[in-house]
Amino acid sequence: MRYCFVFGTRPEVIKVAPVYKFFVEKGEEAFIVATAQHREMMDMMMNVFNIEAKHDLNIMTHDQTLDSVVASIMQKLPPILQREKPEVLFVQGDTTTAMACAICAFHSKVEVAHIEAGLRSHDLYDPFPEEMNRRVVDVVSTYLFAPTTKAKENLLKEGIEEQRIHVVGNSVVDALNMIRSRFELSRIRSQIVPFDTYVLLTLHRRENIGEKMVSILSGIAKFAEERNVPVVLPVHKNPNVRKIVFDTVGSNRHFFLIEPLDYISFLALLEGCWFVVTDSGGVQEEAPSFGKFVVVARKTTERPELIESGFGTLAGTDKDSVYSAMVLASEKRLDPSENPFGDGKTSERIWKIMRGVRT
Numbered sequence: 001m002r003y004c005f006v007f008g009t010r011p012e013v014i015k016v017a018p019v020y021k022f023f024v025e026k027g028e029e030a031f032i033v034a035t036a037q038h039r040e041m042m043d044m045m046m047n048v049f050n051i052e053a054k055h056d057l058n059i060m061t062h063d064q065t066l067d068s069v070v071a072s073i074m075q076k077l078p079p080i081l082q083r084e085k086p087e088v089l090f091v092q093g094d095t096t097t098a099m100a101c102a103i104c105a106f107h108s109k110v111e112v113a114h115i116e117a118g119l120r121s122h123d124l125y126d127p128f129p130e131e132m133n134r135r136v137v138d139v140v141s142t143y144l145f146a147p148t149t150k151a152k153e154n155l156l157k158e159g160i161e162e163q164r165i166h167v168v169g170n171s172v173v174d175a176l177n178m179i180r181s182r183f184e185l186s187r188i189r190s191q192i193v194p195f196d197t198y199v200l201l202t203l204h205r206r207e208n209i210g211e212k213m214v215s216i217l218s219g220i221a222k223f224a225e226e227r228n229v230p231v232v233l234p235v236h237k238n239p240n241v242r243k244i245v246f247d248t249v250g251s252n253r254h255f256f257l258i259e260p261l262d263y264i265s266f267l268a269l270l271e272g273c274w275f276v277v278t279d280s281g282g283v284q285e286e287a288p289s290f291g292k293f294v295v296v297a298r299k300t301t302e303r304p305e306l307i308e309s310g311f312g313t314l315a316g317t318d319k320d321s322v323y324s325a326m327v328l329a330s331e332k333r334l335d336p337s338e339n340p341f342g343d344g345k346t347s348e349r350i351w352k353i354m355r356g357v358r359t
Helices: 010-025 039-049 066-084 096-107 130-140 149-157 171-180 185-190 211-227 239-249 263-272 282-290 304-308 319-329 346-358
Strands: 002-007 029-034 088-092 111-115 143-146 165-167 199-202 231-234 255-258 276-278 294-296 312-314
Touching: 002 010, 002 066, 002 096, 010 029, 010 039, 010 088, 010 111, 010 171, 010 346, 029 066, 039 171, 039 263, 066 096, 088 096, 096 111, 096 130, 111 130, 111 346, 143 149, 143 346, 149 165, 149 304, 165 346, 171 263, 171 282, 171 346, 185 263, 199 211, 211 231, 211 239, 211 319, 231 239, 231 263, 239 255, 263 282, 276 282, 276 319, 282 294, 282 304, 294 304, 294 319, 304 312, 312 319
Parallel strands: 002 029, 002 088, 088 111, 111 143, 143 165, 199 231, 199 276, 231 255, 276 294, 294 312
Antiparallel strands: none
16 A cells, blocks of 8 residues: 655644554555645644654645645645555644645545544634645545544534544544653753743634734733733744734733743643643643643634534633633643543554555
8 A cells, every 4th residue: 555644734743643653664555745724833743743744735825725735735635646645644633734725636536545534613704724624635635534432423414434434543642642752851940931830821713813803812911910920922923813912911911921932832831830721632642641721712613522522612802701711720630541542553553444444
């Protein structure tokens, strides 16, 4: 069998790399196509995992749009698939890269395997465009690797045949285990922040940009001032996000604003924080591995397992609700062994399933 693994953003590399490396270690014929939807962050993560792309589409442009990303992939990927002739193309998650590459594979009659299938917020525009992307990928996939039974249930409700669905856990846990075995996170953390107790914050979602982000920051500021605790915020590169952050809390002495971090440094901060406030999807999955409670600053989450397992709460974007959720978070004590997203053996399960299907 010949396998093609595709990614274009930092989160995709994190979750695809462990699976790809496991396949290679098992002697499988596998190669990578990188779209470079997010050039710098993708390259950074490829270096962390020591992997190289056989083909780099290099699609990223200044002020790129969702449509331009799709158009570039649709033009550049099909000729590669025609030359390389993989039997299966692996995509991950809900990015525009994943959606466009899955469609290209479908058009080329290459089977699609979807890592992290079945996540749903049940609101097509929240998160946007991720909810649409993952639904499209699932429709055209032959192999749907669901991280949880809840994700499998979502797929079954949509009429997808059960034999196409496999519950395997989340490969982010595989990635975290690989990194924690290689890096001394406490030492890295001491070089970034000068305090032992802090709240970690990440904000970047496009649907939160504007008044919602101001409201979220205001609720966090209220908590930080009452508890006299620093808030560490790696400020996203998006100029719209940066303007809101610096205008709203740039002069607040409780906010420790830093530039975006490489993934290892971010995990070091996550490991050492009191709890985390985020509108990210990936952080919701990473935090439980460190036993950290997550305040989700969004109206919806496609990871309800986080809430149901007691590892997080859905705070919305209102100032008072965010503040109240942080009060709740401050009282939580969690056990990382109860992580609802997996045990670090996802890559092995995926490989065994693919080999079992083909033998």
